[in-house]
Amino acid sequence: xxxxxxxxxxxxxxxxxxxxxxxxxxxxxxxxxxxxxxxxxxxxxxxxxxxxxxxxxxxxxxxxxxxxxxxxxxxxxxxxxxxxxxxxxxxxxxxxxxxxxxxxxxxxxxxxxxxxxxxxxxxxxxxxxxxxxxxxxxxxxxxxxxxxxxxxxxxxxxxxxxxxxxxxxxxxxxxxxxxxxxxxxxxxxxxxxxxxxxxxxxxxxxxxxxxxxxxxxxxxxxxxxxxxxxxxxxxxxxxxxxxxxxxxxxxxxxxxxxxxxxxxxxxxxxxxxxxxxxxxxxxxxxxxxxxxxxxxxxxxxxxxxxxxxxxxxxxxxxxxxxxxxxxxxxxxxxxxxxxxxxxxxxxxxxxxxxxxxxxxxxxxxxxxxxxxxxxxxxxxxxxxxxxxxxxxxxxxxxxxxxxxxxxxxxx
Amino acid sequence: xxxxxxxxxxxxxxxxxxxxxxxxxxxxxxxxxxxxxxxxxxxxxxxxxxxxxxxxxxxxxxxxxxxxxxxxxxxxxxxxxxxxxxxxxxxxxxxxxxxxxxxxxxxxxxxxxxxxxxxxxxxxxxxxxxxxxxxxxxxxxxxxxxxxxxxxxxxxxxxxxxxxxxxxxxxxxxxxxxxxxxxxxxxxxxxxxxxxxxxxxxxxxxxxxxxxxxxxxxxxxxxxxxxxxxxxxxxxxxxxxxxxxxxxxxxxxxxxxxxxxxxxxxxxxxxxxxxxxxxxxxxxxxxxxxxxxxxxxxxxxxxxxxxxxxxxxxxxxxxxxxxxxxxxxxxxxxxxxxxxxxxxxxxxxxxxxxxxxxxxxxxxxxxxxxxxxxxxxxxxxxxxxxxxxxxxxxxxxxxxxxxxxxxx
Numbered sequence: 011x012x013x014x015x016x017x018x019x020x021x022x023x024x025x026x027x028x029x030x031x032x033x034x035x036x037x038x039x040x041x042x043x044x045x046x047x048x049x050x051x052x053x054x055x056x057x058x059x060x061x062x063x064x065x066x067x068x069x070x071x072x073x074x075x076x077x078x079x080x081x082x083x084x085x086x087x088x089x090x091x092x093x094x095x096x097x098x099x100x101x102x103x104x105x106x107x108x109x110x111x112x113x114x115x116x117x118x119x120x121x122x123x124x125x126x127x128x129x130x131x132x133x134x135x136x137x138x139x140x141x142x143x144x145x146x147x148x149x150x151x152x153x154x155x156x157x158x159x160x161x162x163x164x165x166x167x168x169x170x171x172x173x174x175x176x177x178x179x180x181x182x183x184x185x186x187x188x189x190x191x192x193x194x195x196x197x198x199x200x201x202x203x204x205x206x207x208x209x210x211x212x213x214x215x216x217x218x219x220x221x222x223x224x225x226x227x228x229x230x231x232x233x234x235x236x237x238x239x240x241x242x243x244x245x246x247x248x249x250x251x252x253x254x255x256x257x258x259x260x261x262x263x264x265x266x267x268x269x270x271x272x273x274x275x276x277x278x279x280x281x282x283x284x285x286x287x288x289x290x291x292x293x294x295x296x297x298x299x300x301x302x303x304x305x306x307x308x309x310x311x312x313x314x315x316x317x318x319x320x321x322x323x324x325x326x327x328x329x330x331x332x333x334x335x336x337x338x339x340x341x342x343x344x345x346x347x348x349x350x351x352x353x354x355x356x357x358x359x360x361x362x363x364x365x366x367x368x369x370x371x372x373x374x375x376x377x378x379x380x381x382x383x384x385x386x387x388x389x390x391x392x393x394x395x396x397x398x399x400x401x402x403x404x405x406x407x408x409x410x411x412x413x414x415x416x417x418x419x420x421x
Numbered sequence: 422x423x424x425x426x427x428x429x430x431x432x433x434x435x436x437x438x439x440x441x442x443x444x445x446x447x448x449x450x451x452x453x454x455x456x457x458x459x460x461x462x463x464x465x466x467x468x469x470x471x472x473x474x475x476x477x478x479x480x481x482x483x484x485x486x487x488x489x490x491x492x493x494x495x496x497x498x499x500x501x502x503x504x505x506x507x508x509x510x511x512x513x514x515x516x517x518x519x520x521x522x523x524x525x526x527x528x529x530x531x532x533x534x535x536x537x538x539x540x541x542x543x544x545x546x547x548x549x550x551x552x553x554x555x556x557x558x559x560x561x562x563x564x565x566x567x568x569x570x571x572x573x574x575x576x577x578x579x580x581x582x583x584x585x586x587x588x589x590x591x592x593x594x595x596x597x598x599x600x601x602x603x604x605x606x607x608x609x610x611x612x613x614x615x616x617x618x619x620x621x622x623x624x625x626x627x628x629x630x631x632x633x634x635x636x637x638x639x640x641x642x643x644x645x646x647x648x649x650x651x652x653x654x655x656x657x658x659x660x661x662x663x664x665x666x667x668x669x670x671x672x673x674x675x676x677x678x679x680x681x682x683x684x685x686x687x688x689x690x691x692x693x694x695x696x697x698x699x700x701x702x703x704x705x706x707x708x709x710x711x712x713x714x715x716x717x718x719x720x721x722x723x724x725x726x727x728x729x730x731x732x733x734x735x736x737x738x739x740x741x742x743x744x745x746x747x748x749x750x751x752x753x754x755x756x757x758x759x760x761x762x763x764x765x766x767x768x769x770x771x772x773x774x775x776x777x778x779x780x781x782x783x784x785x786x787x788x789x790x791x792x793x794x795x796x797x798x799x800x801x802x803x804x805x806x807x808x809x810x811x812x813x814x815x816x817x818x819x820x821x822x823x824x825x826x827x828x829x
Contacts, residue, residue, distance in 0.1 A: 015615035040611055061646040073642045124789075143787070146763040151740070153681060156668055157747040160678035163755045165669065167593040168582070174669050175676055175749050176655060178592045179581035180638030186596075189603035190451075194786040196610035197431035197455045201791055203617050204434075209790035217766055217785055220755065223594040224782040228487045229475045230752045231767070231780040237752065242570070242591050245474060250570065252579065252588040259652060261589055263574035329566035331575045333589045336644045336651045339577035339634055344560045350631050351641070363645060368601070368631030369608035370557075373623035374615045 014041025015374040019199070022105040023047060023082065024122075026054050027154070028181070029139045029215055030111030031079055032188035033195050037107065038081030039367065039376040045101055045391055046082040048384050049089060050413035057384065063358050069418065070383035071358055077381070080354065080364045084382025085391045086413040089120060093411045100396045102127055102134075106202075107195060109137045114149050124210045133208035135198045137191060143214030155181025155215070162219035167226065170241045183219040190218045248296045249275075249304055252333055253311040255319060262311060262319045264330035272296065274326035279310045357383035388412055430456025431791035435613065438462060438519045439496065443470055443569070443595065444629060445525040445553045446492035447602035452521070452609070453495035454784075454793055460515065460809055461496045464503075465827055467802040477775070483802060484774075490799045491781065494770070498800030499809045500829045503534055507828045514813050516541045520622075521609050522550045528558045538624040549612040549622040553605045557628040567629065572597025576633020581640055583653040590653075600636050601629040669749060670724040672732040681745030684723045685738070694726040770798050803829065 019042035025031035031046070038044035048054065056075040063071040085101075087094045102108065102122065110117055117123040117138070124136045138144060141153035159165050159177040169176035191213050202208055220227065226237045242251030244265070252261045266272050269292075276285040284290060284306070289299045296303055311319050316332040323330040332338060339345065348370070351363040362380060392398040392406070406412040435457040439449040453459040467483045470492075477485040499515075502508040513536065516522060522541070524531060531537050538550040552558065555567035556575075565571070570591045573579045578597070583590035608625035616622055634641070643649040655669075668680035683704060689695035703709045703719050710716060727735060732748040739746040748754070755761060768783040784793035806829055810820055823829045 015611045036607065036611075061642050063646070065646060073646060074639050077639050077642065142760055143764055146760045148760040152745050153747065156680045157678050157745065160669070160676075160747045160749045161755070161758075163750050163752045164593065165676075165678065165749045166751050169584075169590060170587060173584065173587070174655065174671075176583060176590060177668070177678075178578060178596070179640060179651075182592070182636075182638070185636040185638065186599060186603065189600070189607060190785045192607050193451055193455075193603060193610060194788065196607060196614065198788065198791070200435075200610065200614055200617065201431040203614065207790055209788055211789070212787040214764065214786070216761070217764065217783075220761075220766065220782050221785045222596065222599055223752075225475070225488045225491045226594070226752055227756065227767075227782050228491050228779065230756060232477055232487055233475060233479065235475070239593065242588070244570075247568075251591070252574070254588070261574075261580075263570045263579060263589075263591070265568050265570050324562075324565050327566065329568050329571050331565070331567070331571040333574045333579050334577050335580045336577060336640050336649075338580075339637075340641045340644050342575075342630075344556050344562060344628075345631060345634060347560055348557055348628060348631055350634055363642075365635045365639075365641075366631070367607070368604050368633075368635050369551075369625055369627040371608060371612060371615075371623055371625055373621065374611065 013374065014377055015371070016040050016042035019043070019107065020105050021045070021107040021109075022101050024108065024110035024112065024117070026111040027056050028078055028184035029187045029191055029213065030109040030137070033137070033192040034107070034109055035078060035080055035082065036192050036367070037195075039378045040374065041377060042107075043395075044082040045085050045387075045395070046079060046382060047098065047101070048084065048086050049094075050086055050384055050415060050417035051088055051090075051419070053384065053418065063356065063360055063362055073362070075381060076356065076362055077364055079381035080378045082382055083387035083391055084385050085388055086385030088411055088413050088417070091409070091411050093406065093409070095120065097392070097396065097406075097411070098122065099130075101391075103130055104395065105131070105134065107135045107137075107199065109139070109191075109195075111139045113152060114138075114140055114144055128208070128210075131208070133202060133206060135195060135202060135208045135211070137195055137211040137213055139187070139191060139213035139215060141214070142216045144212045155183040155187070158183040158215050158219050161216055162222070163226070164219060164223055167223055167237060167239050169239045171239055175239060183215055183222070186222055187213070187215045187218040190221070243300065248293065248300055249307050251304065253304075253308045255311050255314055255316045257315065259335070260316050261333035262316050262323075262330055263333050264307075264323060264328060266328060269293065271328050274328050275307075275323065278322045278326045278328065279307070352378050354378060354380035356380040357386050385413065428790060428792055430794065431788065432457040434458075435521065436460075436519050437521045437523060438515055440522070440524040440526065441553070442468070442525045443473075443598050444555070444601055445523050445605065446470065447599055448523050448551070448553065448605045448609070449496060450492050450494055451603065451606045454795055456791065456794075457521075459496040460805070461493060461498045461800065462501050462512070462515075463498060463802060465500045465803075465829060467500070471802070493799035494781065494795040495797055496800055497805040497809060498803060499806050500803035502828050503536070505826070505828050507823060507826065509534055509536060511810070511813070511828070512536060513541065513544065515809070516548065517544045519545070520547065520549060521613065522548065523553065523605065523609070524550065525553045528552075528554055528563045542622060545622070547616055547620060547622045549609055549616065549625065551605045551609040551612075551625040551627065553601055553627045553629070555629045557631065558626055569595045569597045572601070572629040572633050575630045576600075577637045577640060578633050581637065581651050581653055584655045585653050596636070597629050597633050600632040601627050604632040670720075670727040672727050672730060672735060674731045675751070676749035677727055677732045677735050678747045678749055679723065679727070681747070682739065682743065684726070685742055685744055688738070689722075689726045692726070692729070694722070694729070696722045698722055768795060770795050772798050774801070
């Protein structure tokens with residue numbers, strides 16, 4: 011049995027932030043050789059974002075970039091120079107899979123769009139991702155995952171009915187979209203293994219995001235009804251939401267669907283008689299008195315710690331959990347048991363945590379290594395993969411075709 | 422009902438058996454819409470996921486759940502009781518002809534039925550099993566009840582979703598289910614590729630909590646590097662650091678997301694609503710962007726101005742100035758969006774027994790060679806019993822007996 015699922019697969023990453031790069035992180039994490047192509051002259055957003063490893067601002071210390079680019083080789087070349095393009099073309103001929111997350115014009119301007127690439131690599135798998143896809147009236151729109159959540163109707167559905175729409179933390183749609191993009195690449199790769207045929211994947215982050223609230227579109231199409239945001243309430247459970255516990259910003263989430271679960275909740279609250287109270291005796295009655303019921307439950311949870319509430323409810327068969335804070339998450343026993351945070355030796359000389367995928371393969375486990383500093387593997391890529399001689403590489407460096415820290419934009 | 426296609430689909434010959442609740446339905450759909458032959462195994466009478474609304478014409482019924490319809494497109498369907506020895510025998514026979522099993526049972530329960538991975542793989546060494554659980558196969562929580570709200574709470578998504586002054590909000594739409602389903606599909610496809618090289622399958626274990634934890638845009642890093650235990654901060658994006666102000670402003674007719682460019686100050690000034698924003702140090706000094714009072718001041722003036730215009734006017738006028746704002750669309754507005762229409766995102770799917778066609782959300786990605794396609798609406802309960810069990814060599818008489826005995 012091969013230890014690495016993608017041993018021998020070669021990937022070239024022109025990406026930006028998340029949806030292009032993370033699927034190739036997936037490939038690298040499982041054994042593919044991935045070259046991340048960058049230039050010090052134009053570092054991407056994730057290279058220049060807080061927090062920084064050791065709290066020192068530098069393109070090679072941005073944690074965000076590290077977390078999303080494990081298991082890649084860093085190559086820094088300037089694509090505006092002809093010899094930079096020449097190197098990129100050698101890598102294009104070498105690669106099995108290319109992803110890029112530029113606007114629709116960028117790759118065409120470089121002459122490296124799919125139609126150009128397929129002429130030299132007809133079996134290439136080439137994924138382009140933009141906000142709105144490669145065609146249509148707004149194909150050139152720029153944007154990011156926060157805007158996409160607004161466009162896709164997600165923001166309108168998250169939050170309280172009488173308050174602003176919200177978005178999940180950050181550019182939320184990046185994460186679901188990189189997963190879907192990964193699935194598309196893997197399906198295309200398996201198809202290529204069986205048929206020898208590559209293909210283009212047009213990944214619209216807007217359209218991927220629409221899948222996240224899809225049944226509501228069906229509700230609109232079929233029943234003509236528009237769903238709106240409704241806090242934490244859900245038609246099939248009551249109470250259903252987050253309730254405050256002892257301490258600062260401590261909450262439990264809980265969900266009570268059936269009468270049996272309702273009785274168990276009353277028992278756990280030390281008030282079995284409440285189960286028979288006519289305001290709450292049936293599911294419909296509980297829905298009618300939801301405000302009141304939520305106040306009663308909050309009155310109970312407030313007197314306890316999160317652990318006390320969750321332990322008593324889960325023992326009683328009621329779905330509940332701590333609303334884990336960022337700190338809780340990092341200290342979570344279960345995630346530690348699963349080695350969710352991988353402390354990997356980084357080019358800065360420090361061990362840096364990288365998040366794992368959340369699935370484990372019994373025979374071909376991931377083999378993650380730390381994300382590269384910009385251009386960290388220039389010599390390896392140019393010499394070992396592309397066959398450049400030492401003196402050629404020295405010349406490329408002198409001519410700033412291969413970029414270095416000196417080429418970073420001045421602050 | 423299958424549409425005729427010029428091109429094969431990516432996963433056309435892949436056979437999948439799905440034994441899944443809400444956590445795994447999307448995993449099966451992803452594979453099925455890319456061409457895999459997914460056989461959904463339900464309990465006799467149908468699975469409880471058919472009871473989740475909304476329902477067609479608001480009439481609750483096992484064949485009318487829109488939730489079920491969306492998440493089960495392109496699948497075939499058999500009924501089977503794993504509580505009977507005959508049922509377990511049939512499952513084993515199906516598994517022998519399967520490439521990938523997707524299952525969401527509680528850890529240990531398939532083993533208890535004699536249907537664990539090792540046992541099934543003994544008959545079919547190429548078998549891939551993808552187990553989707555809430556917390557992984559072991560650990561203190563492995564038997565806990567965990568609907569979506571528990572998944573997003575324990576994966577760290579909920580603590581940072583919402584406003585500082587109100588409780589944490591569950592992100593709408595079953596995001597924990599989506600996260601783990603999609604991760605499970607990826608895991609299964611990695612195993613499928615590896616099997617192509619080695620001929621051997623493997624067991625993939627996907628955890629909902631861990632899948633959600635890898636969906637929080639590195640929030641945990643703030644704790645690791647700065648000991649900042651992040652809190653909710655409305656609709657504000659996190660990359661610039663924790664702060665108090667949202668990215669969503671009121672408009673005359675709704676809301677606009679303003680993350681993507683500074684407000685058009687000249688325009689605001691022409692209308693007398695720029696206040697002191699022109700030349701304000703806020704625009705050049707990143708530290709001020711994290712100052713709650715200054716941020717609120719800037720946000721307040723911007724919001725007061727955006728309220729005087731419609732969101733579409735702001736959207737188009739700002740885009741023309743390279744200011745990347747976007748309307749907060751309602752579902753109706755998404756549906757009517759000319760770009761989405763031009764891309765043919767929504768696809769019509771026939772429900773012959775209802776004599777109707779409905780518009781479904783379509784391809785999340787467009788393949789050049791192997792089309793994504795909904796080949797059939799979600800199956801009726803046991804719709805493919807005759808075909809699937811017939812292919813195992815069972816006669817009509819045997820099927821009738823099994824149905825009578827409550828096995829199928």
